[in-house]
Amino acid sequence: MEVCVKSRRLRAPAEDGHFLVLPALEDLGLVMEENVRLRDTWQCEVLGRPLSDLAAAARRMVLKAARDYTQTYRSLNLPAVPEECSIVLGGHQPELFHPGVWFKNFVLGRVQSRFSAIAINLLIDSDAATNVAVSVPGGLVDAPSLTRVPLDRTMQTVPWEERPLLDRAAFDAFGRRASRVLRPLVPDPILERLWPLAVSRAARNEHLGLTIAQARHQLEAEWKLHTLELPQSAVCNSSEFHWFAAHLLAHLPRFWQCYNDALDAYRAAHHVRSRTHPVPDLAAVDQWLETPFWVWSRTDPQRRPLWASQRQGVLVLSDQSSWQAELAVDPETEGSAAQQQLADLAHRGVKIRTRALITTMFARLVLSDLFVHGIGGAKYDELTDMIVRRFFGLEPPRFAVATATLRLPVPRRRPSQDQLRRLRQRLRDLEFNPDRHIDTDPLPAADRQHVQHLVATKQRWLGTPKTTDNARQRHRAIVACNDGLQPHVVSLRKQWAAAADRMRRQWRSEMLLSSRTFAFCLYPEQAMRALLDQLGSDG
Numbered sequence: 001m002e003v004c005v006k007s008r009r010l011r012a013p014a015e016d017g018h019f020l021v022l023p024a025l026e027d028l029g030l031v032m033e034e035n036v037r038l039r040d041t042w043q044c045e046v047l048g049r050p051l052s053d054l055a056a057a058a059r060r061m062v063l064k065a066a067r068d069y070t071q072t073y074r075s076l077n078l079p080a081v082p083e084e085c086s087i088v089l090g091g092h093q094p095e096l097f098h099p100g101v102w103f104k105n106f107v108l109g110r111v112q113s114r115f116s117a118i119a120i121n122l123l124i125d126s127d128a129a130t131n132v133a134v135s136v137p138g139g140l141v142d143a144p145s146l147t148r149v150p151l152d153r154t155m156q157t158v159p160w161e162e163r164p165l166l167d168r169a170a171f172d173a174f175g176r177r178a179s180r181v182l183r184p185l186v187p188d189p190i191l192e193r194l195w196p197l198a199v200s201r202a203a204r205n206e207h208l209g210l211t212i213a214q215a216r217h218q219l220e221a222e223w224k225l226h227t228l229e230l231p232q233s234a235v236c237n238s239s240e241f242h243w244f245a246a247h248l249l250a251h252l253p254r255f256w257q258c259y260n261d262a263l264d265a266y267r268a269a270h271h272v273r274s275r276t277h278p279v280p281d282l283a284a285v286d287q288w289l290e291t292p293f294w295v296w297s298r299t300d301p302q303r304r305p306l307w308a309s310q311r312q313g314v315l316v317l318s319d320q321s322s323w324q325a326e327l328a329v330d331p332e333t334e335g336s337a338a339q340q341q342l343a344d345l346a347h348r349g350v351k352i353r354t355r356a357l358i359t360t361m362f363a364r365l366v367l368s369d370l371f372v373h374g375i376g377g378a379k380y381d382e383l384t385d386m387i388v389r390r391f392f393g394l395e396p397p398r399f400a401v402a403t404a405t406l407r408l409p410v411p412r413r414r415p416s417q418d419q420l421r422r423l424r425q426r427l428r429d430l431e432f433n434p435d436r437h438i439d440t441d442p443l444p445a446a447d448r449q450h451v452q453h454l455v456a457t458k459q460r461w462l463g464t465p466k467t468t469d470n471a472r473q474r475h476r477a478i479v480a481c482n483d484g485l486q487p488h489v490v491s492l493r494k495q496w497a498a499a500a501d502r503m504r505r506q507w508r509s510e511m512l513l514s515s516r517t518f519a520f521c522l523y524p525e526q527a528m529r530a531l532l533d534q535l536g537s538d539g
Contacts, residue, residue, distance in 0.1 A: 047335025094209030
């Protein structure tokens with residue numbers, strides 16, 4: 001029985017300007033070497049083809065495809081590397097992500113320059129394009145606000161691969177509008193260098209995500225980062241991917257069981273009760289099994305799970321809506337015919353794309369010598385490792401983790417939680433023990449006598465042991481005394497309530513301004529460069 005070993009607890013750095021790279025950057029060359037040696041020991045076939053042979057072909061494919069794609073919008077300035085070079089991959093959606101995600105791209109660049117590798121960032125364009133507006137902080141430090149500034153007008157949610165740029169005027173104006181909101185807090189954001197590049201790319205590109213990603217990659221070139229990029233959709237259109245996908249589909253009942261069993265083991269090891277975390281189980285309905293792929297088409301770009309059912313010697317594929325196709329695939333035969341059928345579907349506009357775990361499974365097993373995750377992906381890939389061991393019978397290659405924390409460089413007043421807690425306790429004490437806070441000396445004689453009478457009455461009742469017979473009378477008498485004393489603590493209550501309110505506003509302001517998840521382009525260039533200087537030169 002497989003034992004799930006919990007990975008170390010991964011957290012983003014709490015302190016501003018700090019980063020996390022695991023294993024350490026200087027050790028990643030050794031990790032790549034270990035992964036290469038590990039791959040050489042694999043005795044595994046995918047539909048009659050050694051997995052190592054498929055990996056070699058896929059690495060040639062991804063390197064050529066990334067070179068071809070990248071040079072369509074920026075010049076290549078790659079370091080001299082051996083013909084059979086190491087490949088290090090990372091990936092994220094083509095959006096304006098936060099600096100911790102952007103930091104991964106620079107880690108890729110440092111690995112490339114230090115260890116004579118080629119670094120490729122995959123644009124995960126199979127994910128849904130839900131984020132087409134950016135939260136921009138503005139206002140004053142003591143009273144900040146968030147404004148959602150749109151990149152484009154809204155439309156039905158589709159994958160990034162299918163998301164066009166609809167409103168050029170709104171897109172072009174984004175930089176100006178966001179800068180106007182941001183300027184009171186950050187007068188010189190990266191946005192002011194990035195957005196002219198984005199506007200230029202928008203004139204040549206109809207895809208929103210690729211426009212953003214290409215502008216960001218051009219800016220990285222100005223920062224001497226020599227990585228390549230490639231949309232994940234291009235990977236999923238390759239013959240090597242079709243062969244790999246055909247293997248999973250040919251063995252779908254066993255893969256389905258391994259996937260769900262690994263999920264059960266992961267949840268048990270991590271005490272997870274939710275059936276949707278970290279990902280949902282693959283479902284089964286009648287004779288249909290849910291696969292680990294998405295499917296849509298050019299004419300119907302709504303992303304849906306791909307389902308499959310074995311019927312009379314063929315595998316029927318369906319989106320359980322309006323599309324269906326047959327795939328002649330047999331786990332006991334080689335996969336060239338099935339690979340060609342998947343390629344034919346792609347030529348007809350059918351898009352079969354990996355879901356999250358399979359995206360990194362293919363990237364790590366087939367495409368690269370090292371994959372660099374963020375913290376979220378690293379946690380999920382503990383599950384991927386379990387699936388690989390169960391289904392392929394292999395020890396999966398190691399991956400790296402990289403992230404960073406960058407906060408807006410604005411002066412902030414961090415209130416003390418202890419001070420706020422003490423104020424709340426004092427306000428509560430005014431309600432239940434007002435007698436502790438009343439100074440009777442300044443009071444007029446009549447008021448002083450009244451207060452002294454209430455205090456004495458309360459003390460008498462507090463000194464009276466509570467019984468079943470007197471409990472209600474005793475409680476009401478004490479409450480009545482406290483209520484009678486309230487007019488004499490009104491001024492103190494207002495003072496403390498105002499102080500607590502100020503602290504709460506300061507705390508809300510601090511929480512807003514200290515977020516590490518604002519879009520990277522909203523930070524000043526100097527702050528990001530100071531973070532990157534800690535990584536050392538890119539060469």
